[in-house]
Amino acid sequence: MKRGGRFVGGFSLENSDxxxxxxxxxxxxxxxxxxxxxxxxxELLLLQHINNLINCGSDLEGVFKxxxxxxxxxxxxxxxxxxxxxxxxxxxxxxxYSADSKAAAALExxxxxxxxxxxxxxxxxxxxxxxxxxxxxxxxxxxxxIFRSYSDDQTxxxxxxxxxxxxxxKCGMGVPxxxxxxxxxxxxxxxxxxxxxxxARRLANFGAQAGLAIEHQQRYEALEKRTKELKESxxxxxxxxxxxxxxxxxSKGDRIFSANKALLDMLGYESLEEYLKVPLxxxxxxxxLEKAKTRMKKRETGGALSMFEEMKVVxxxxxxxxxxxxxxxxxxxxxxxxxxxxRDITERKHADEKIKKYSARxxxxxxxxxxxxxxxxxxx
Numbered sequence: 600m601k602r603g604g605r606f607v608g609g610f611s612l613e614n615s616d617x618x619x620x621x622x623x624x625x626x627x628x629x630x631x632x633x634x635x636x637x638x639x640x641x642e643l644l645l646l647q648h649i650n651n652l653i654n655c656g657s658d659l660e661g662v663f664k665x666x667x668x669x670x671x672x673x674x675x676x677x678x679x680x681x682x683x684x685x686x687x688x689x690x691x692x693x694x695x696y697s698a699d700s701k702a703a704a705a706l707e708x709x710x711x712x713x714x715x716x717x718x719x720x721x722x723x724x725x726x727x728x729x730x731x732x733x734x735x736x737x738x739x740x741x742x743x744x745i746f747r748s749y750s751d752d753q754t755x756x757x758x759x760x761x762x763x764x765x766x767x768x769k770c771g772m773g774v775p776x777x778x779x780x781x782x783x784x785x786x787x788x789x790x791x792x793x794x795x796x797x798x799a800r801r802l803a804n805f806g807a808q809a810g811l812a813i814e815h816q817q818r819y820e821a822l823e824k825r826t827k828e829l830k831e832s833x834x835x836x837x838x839x840x841x842x843x844x845x846x847x848x849x850s851k852g853d854r855i856f857s858a859n860k861a862l863l864d865m866l867g868y869e870s871l872e873e874y875l876k877v878p879l880x881x882x883x884x885x886x887x888l889e890k891a892k893t894r895m896k897k898r899e900t901g902g903a904l905s906m907f908e909e910m911k912v913v914x915x916x917x918x919x920x921x922x923x924x925x926x927x928x929x930x931x932x933x934x935x936x937x938x939x940x941x942r943d944i945t946e947r948k949h950a951d952e953k954i955k956k957y958s959a960r961x962x963x964x965x966x967x968x969x970x971x972x973x974x975x976x977x978x979x
Contacts, residue, residue: 642801645669646808653816660694662816666786666809667697674802676788677768678702682719683776683784683813684731690718691727691785698766698789705765709758719749730773731782736799738772742789745771770794774802778814833931846922846941849931853879853895856936865922865943867915884911884919898926898937909944921948 648669652662667679678698682691696703696714707713721728725748730737739745742763747756768789776784786806840847846862848855858874866882868874883891887910897904907925914920926939 641673642805645673646805646812649809649812653812653819659813659816659820662813663695664697667695670786670788670802670805671697674788674798675792676790678766678787678789680714680787681776681784682727682787684782685718688721690720691731693717693719694784702766706762709762709765710755717749720751722748722751725749726771726773727785727787730775730785734775734777734780734782736772736774736803738770738794738796738799740770740793742766742768742771745773745787745789767791772799772802774799774806776810776813777807778810781814783810783814783817829932836929836931843940846943848939848941849929849936850879850939851934851936852899855879862941865914865920865941866912867918882912884913887911920945 645665649662649665652665663681666681670676670679678696680696681694683694684690685692693715703714719725719727721731726737726739726745727748743759746759746762750756766789769791770793771787771789772794774786774788775782776786786802786809788802840857840859843859844861846865847859848862849857855875858871863869863871863874866874880888880891890908890910894904894908896902904926907923909921909923911919912922921944923942923944924939926937929936929938
């Protein structure tokens with residue numbers, strides 16, 4: 600199915616949302632074939648509903664909640680948890696948990712932490728680690744082992760038997776959420792009824808389909824987040840660029856792409872368009888041309904550059920001014936540019952010249968004074 604520019608594996612069932620909502624009730628006892636057929640249909644409807652949620656822009660939190668509630672309704676589990684693999688691949692994070700509200704509250708009171716959002720370590724010997732590593736379903740009647748699998752703290756392990764009694768589950772199962780051959784998470788469920796290999800196969804098939812949908816949505820949300828961050832970063836850069844009191848130009852090679860108002864004012868240009876018509880090197884005074892070419896060549900070849908460089912540039916009115924520039928590479932919209940910050944140091948240079956002239960005159964005065972004193976001493 601393709602909608603909104605994204606592809607998510609889907610099914611061709613019509614009116615799936617309405618059909619799924621009408622199916623959110625336990626299956627009645629019917630003939631085995633009829634019951635199984637309806638069960639498969641409900642699984643397909645749930646998967647279609649998940650795909651529709653994703654394609655309509657629902658976030659993953661809503662998808663996870665739909666999965667846990669749907670699986671409890673279809674498979675009659677007493678509890679269902681959706682756990683997604685962390686970025687470092689060392690934990691499973693409980694994204695949603697559906698169970699009897701009283702049992703869930705008692706469990707949280709006993710352990711002292713919220714189930715939703717809990718980070719379970721993939722510790723050696725745990726059921727969760729076995730599911731992730733083997734990529735296969737694991738069924739067990741050792742409910743205490745399941746609870747121990749959610750912590751590497753042996754103090755909490757002592758609470759496992761009590762926690763097992765609170766849930767009243769007699770059997771538990773962990774099934775991988777697969778996107779192709781990649782594990783993206785684990786579906787955990789508890790049941791008061793025995794669980795068989797057939798149950799594992801059904802849930803594993805569902806996990807393979809749901810895993811693909813979740814992985815697609817994870818990628819999409821990661822892309823959206825990155826796009827948002829880039830836009831925010833570029834907006835901050837734009838504000839800094841435009842509001843800077845120092846001249847800033849963006850260039851690539853010998854071509855200028857943009858300049859801020861401070862630089863335009865410094866060089867006497869009325870508009871950016873007027874400034875961009877002039878090639879970069881044409882802004883330089885003749886005496887600084889070779890220095891600029893050498894610097895550009897070093898940048899292209901990866902040679903060492905001084906942090907600051909002094910040059911002379913020509914204003915539109917023909918006046919030559921002294922500038923100090925520094926340049927760094929920046930990435931904007933995935934493109935690499937050279938950002939050159941330019942300061943007008945003409946007044947500073949004039950002041951330096953005055954100081955030099957004054958120092959020279961002072962030295963000359965001191966020299967003449969010394970000569971005069973020597974003459975007086977000689978005459979005396």
